[in-house]
Amino acid sequence: MFFDNWTELWNILLKGIIIYPSVILLLRLTGKRTPSTFNIFDWIITVAFGTLVGSFLITKDISLAEGFLALGLLNLLQFLVTWISVRSKTFAKLVKSQPVLLFYEGEFYPEALRKTRIAEVEVLQVARQNGIGSLALVEAVVLETNGGISIIKKVDNQPADVLENVKVLKR
CATH class of the missing domain: 1.20.1270 (Substrate Binding Domain Of Dnak; Chain:A; Domain 2)
Known part of the structure; x- marks a missing residue:
């Protein structure tokens, strides 16, 4: 009916x-x-x-x-x-997850990628979307609490202090 x-x-x-x-x-x-x-x-x-x-x-x-x-x-x-x-x-x-470091100073963190189920190619895709042609220009890549991926570019002689609350898993 x-x-x-x-x-x-x-x-x-x-x-x-x-x-x-x-x-x-x-x-x-x-x-x-x-x-x-x-x-x-x-x-x-x-x-x-x-x-x-x-x-x-x-x-x-x-x-x-x-x-x-x-x-x-x-x-x-x-x-x-x-x-x-x-x-x-x-x-x-x-109630909230912590941000997780996926890449730092030229090295991927395989344990972090595995636990977060993110492939290296996904990190590369986000880098390209942010206009980055080489990971040599990247200080860090972070999986944020909302599921987004942030790219922190290298800046000469300046520490990446925004990484203070980021969870670091084994390399």
């Missing part, structure tokens, strides 16, 4: 019209972190958010108040985790 009755279709339409601007408002209230590049916790929250919105739209057993409460709870959890993470390095390490 194409659909059971018009009331259910109107219910979904009305819920969608109400929930869509509400989700936009909630995401704006939580700041720019939510729609940015994700770490694993942000990704989980985003998937859960989408699941809740989808369930809310098509399930007639979920009231408007229940849908808003569930979305509000997820927003609160995300806020609390990020708030505590900023204030506690130990907690931050539990």
